[in-house]
Amino acid sequence: MIQISPETQLFIREHSSDNVRTLALQAKKYPDINMPTAITQIAGRQVAAEKIPSWREIEEIWYPKHLSLEQCSSEITARYKARLFQGDSLTDLTGGFGIDCSFLATGFKSATYVERQEELCEIAAHNFPILNLNHINVRNEDGVAYLQTMSPVDCIFLDPARRNEHGGKTVSIADCEPNVAELEDLLLSKASRIMIKLSPMLDLSLALKELKHTQEVHILSVNNECKELLILLGQTSPAEITIHCVNLFTKGTQEEQHFVFTREQEQRSQCTYTDSLGDYLYEPNASLLKAGAFRSIAAAYPVRKLHPNSHLYTSDTFIENFPGRIFRIVNQCSFNKKEVKENLADLKKANVTVRNFPATVAELRKRLHLTEGGDTYLFASTLNNGQKVIIRCEKV
Numbered sequence: 001m002i003q004i005s006p007e008t009q010l011f012i013r014e015h016s017s018d019n020v021r022t023l024a025l026q027a028k029k030y031p032d033i034n035m036p037t038a039i040t041q042i043a044g045r046q047v048a049a050e051k052i053p054s055w056r057e058i059e060e061i062w063y064p065k066h067l068s069l070e071q072c073s074s075e076i077t078a079r080y081k082a083r084l085f086q087g088d089s090l091t092d093l094t095g096g097f098g099i100d101c102s103f104l105a106t107g108f109k110s111a112t113y114v115e116r117q118e119e120l121c122e123i124a125a126h127n128f129p130i131l132n133l134n135h136i137n138v139r140n141e142d143g144v145a146y147l148q149t150m151s152p153v154d155c156i157f158l159d160p161a162r163r164n165e166h167g168g169k170t171v172s173i174a175d176c177e178p179n180v181a182e183l184e185d186l187l188l189s190k191a192s193r194i195m196i197k198l199s200p201m202l203d204l205s206l207a208l209k210e211l212k213h214t215q216e217v218h219i220l221s222v223n224n225e226c227k228e229l230l231i232l233l234g235q236t237s238p239a240e241i242t243i244h245c246v247n248l249f250t251k252g253t254q255e256e257q258h259f260v261f262t263r264e265q266e267q268r269s270q271c272t273y274t275d276s277l278g279d280y281l282y283e284p285n286a287s288l289l290k291a292g293a294f295r296s297i298a299a300a301y302p303v304r305k306l307h308p309n310s311h312l313y314t315s316d317t318f319i320e321n322f323p324g325r326i327f328r329i330v331n332q333c334s335f336n337k338k339e340v341k342e343n344l345a346d347l348k349k350a351n352v353t354v355r356n357f358p359a360t361v362a363e364l365r366k367r368l369h370l371t372e373g374g375d376t377y378l379f380a381s382t383l384n385n386g387q388k389v390i391i392r393c394e395k396v
Contacts, residue, residue, distance in 0.1 A: 002062065002122050004041070008034045012041045013059060020046075040065055051075065052099060060130045062123045064097050072096055073159075073197070076248050077220050077228055078103035084218070084232065085195055087154030093143035094159045098124040100197070102131055104157055111136045112153075114146045144178050147186060156191040162199040171203050173210050181210040184233065188213060194233035200226040200290060213237055218244040219287040223251060224325070226286040240264045245287035247323065257285055257323035261296040269295035273384035274304035277329055278316040281379060281393055283353070284324040297323075310356040310381045318396065327377055327393035335359075335380075335388050340368065343392060349374040355381045357388060364390075 004012075011033045015023060020043045027035040044063020049056050052075045073081075078100050086107035095101055095115035101124070105111035113128075113136050115121050121140040128136045139146060143158070160176035173181045180187070180196050187194045198207065200219070208214055211231055215238055218230040224247060240262040247257040271294070284297055289311060298305050301322055303313035319326070333339035349371040352361045357380040359367075364380055377393040 002037075002119065002126070004037060004062075005034065007032050008038050009059075012038050012045075016042055016045050018042065055131075058130060062126050064120055064123055071162075073099045073228070074222060075099070075103070076222055076250055080218075080220060080246065080248060081157075081195065081197075081230065082107055084230075085155050085157070085193070087193075089153035090155045090157065091146075091150060091153050091191070092157045093147055094157075094161075095124060095138075096120060096159065098127060100157060100159060101136065102128065102133055105133055105136050108154070109135065112139060112150075113137070114139045114141055114143050116140070116142045144183065147183070147190060150190060152190050154191060155193045155195065156187055157195045157197070158187075159197040162201075171199075171201050171206075173198070173202070173207055184211060184213060188233060188235060192235055196231045196233070198229040198231060200229050202229050204229065204291065207231060208241065214241050216242050216244065217291075218246060219290050221247045221286040221290075223247075223249060224286050226290050229290075243291050243293070245285070245291050245293060245323070247285040247287055257287075259288060259293060259297070259300070259323045261291075261293050261300075263292075266293060266296045269299035271295040271298040272304045273308065274306060274314060275383050275385040275387070277306075277332055277383075277389070277391065278304070278314040279329055280315050280318055280396070281327040281329050281391060282313040282315070282319070282322050282324055283327075283355075283379075284311060284313075288323060305384075307356055307382045307384050310383070312355050312379060312381055326396045327379075328396055330376075330392040330394060332389050332391045335390065340390070344368060344378075344390070347376060347378075350376040350378045352378045352380070355379065357381055 020039045024039055041063055043066060054075060055061050081100060082103045085104055088109045090104055090108040090111040092101040093114050095113040097120065098113060101111065101113045113124055118140055121138050125138045158180060160178055160180055162176055173179060211233060213233045214231055215234040216232040220228040242260055242262055245259045249256060282303055288297060294311055298313065301319055303315045306312045306314065331343050333343040347370060352364050354361050359380065375394060377395065379391040379393065382388055
C-alpha cells in the first residue's frame with residue numbers, strides 16, 4: 001500500500017516547484033522524509049501543471065512514476081475523447097494513470113477501470129473519489145482476461161501499449177499490446193462502441209485494413225503536434241469512413257481546427273497545381289498531413305497546391321479559416337547563390353521548413369548561415385513546373 005506521512009506531505013507542498021534532481025542529492029538533509037515518494041509526487045505535480053491543468057491545485061492527488069505520466073493523455077485530448085463517448089456504462093481495459101478514464105467517465109452512469117499494475121490501481125482508487133468520480137469501479141486485473149468474462153457494456157476504451165520490446169515506437173497494430181485486431185470480434189460482442197487510442201506514428205492505411213469495423217477516425221494534434229490516433233469501432237461498417245483532423249490549442253485564443261473528409265473523397269477531389277506563388281502561403285496542420293487530406297483541402301478552400309508532392313498551398317487573397325499555419329509571402333528566390341544573396345543576405349536567423357526539396361533543414365541552415373528562430377519563416381519547396389524555390393514569409 002502507498003502511504004505518505006504528514007511530514008512527507010508537508011515537504012511535497014513546500015518543495016512543489018523545486019528541481020527534483022537537486023532534491024534527490026539533498027536526501028540526507030531530510031532523514032524524516034520518504035524522499036523517493038516525495039520526488040515522485042513533486043515531479044508528477046510539475047508534469048500535471050502542464051498536462052492536466054485542472055488537477056494542478058488538488059493537493060490530495062497522487063501521481064505515478066514518470067513513465068506512466070509520460071505515456072498518459074493530456075487533459076485537452078481526454079476532454080475531446082469525452083465529447084465522442086457517452087452512455088450508461090463504460091469499461092476502460094487499459095486504465096494506466098486514469099486520466100482518460102476520469103474524463104470519459106463523466107459521460108456515463110457507471111464505469112470500470114481495469115489495470116494489471118497494482119500500484120496504478122491503488123493510485124486510481126485514491127484519486128477517483130477526490131475527483132468526485134465515485135461511480136468508477138477499480139479492478140486490478142489483466143484487461144484481456146477481464147474482457148473475456150465481463151458483462152456487456154455500452155462502450156469500451158483501450159489504449160494499447162505502443163512501445164516495442166526494444167523501447168522503440170511501433171507503427172503497426174500487431175506490435176501493440178494487446179493486439180486489438182485479434183480482439184476486434186470479442187470487443188464488439190461486449191460493447192456497441194469501441195474507442196482505441198493509438199500512436200500517431202501508426203500507419204493509418206494499415207490500421208484500417210486490420211480493423212474491419214472502423215466507423216470513424218480522429219487524428220488529434222495539440223498546438224500543431226500530432227498526439228493521438230483514435231479509431232472508433234461499431235457494429236456496422238459505413239460505406240466511407242469519416243476521418244476527423246483535429247488541431248487543439250492550449251495557448252492563445254485560437255479555436256480548434258476541425259476538418260472532416262473520407263479517403264474516397266480524397267481520390268475524387270479536384271486539385272489545382274501551380275507554377276507560381278500568390279501573396280499567401282498555407283501549411284496544413286499536423287493532423288491533415290498525417291491523414292493525407294492533400295487534395296480534399298485544395299477542393300474545400302480556394303487554394304492552389306505547389307506540386308503533387310509539395311504539401312504547401314498558395315492563394316492571392318487571404319483565407320482566414322484555413323486549418324493550418326498561414327503566412328504572407330515577402331519574396332521568393334531560386335537556390336542559386338546570386339538570388340539567395342539578393343533576397344536573404346540580411347537574414348541572421350529564421351524558422352526553416354523543407355517540403356519536397358533536395359536538401360535537409362540542417363544543410364540549408366549551414367548554406368544560408370542561419371540560426372533557428374526569429375519572425376522570418378523560410379519554406380524550401382518545389383513548384384509544379386519542377387522549379388526549386390525558397391519562399392520567405394512572415395506569419396499572418
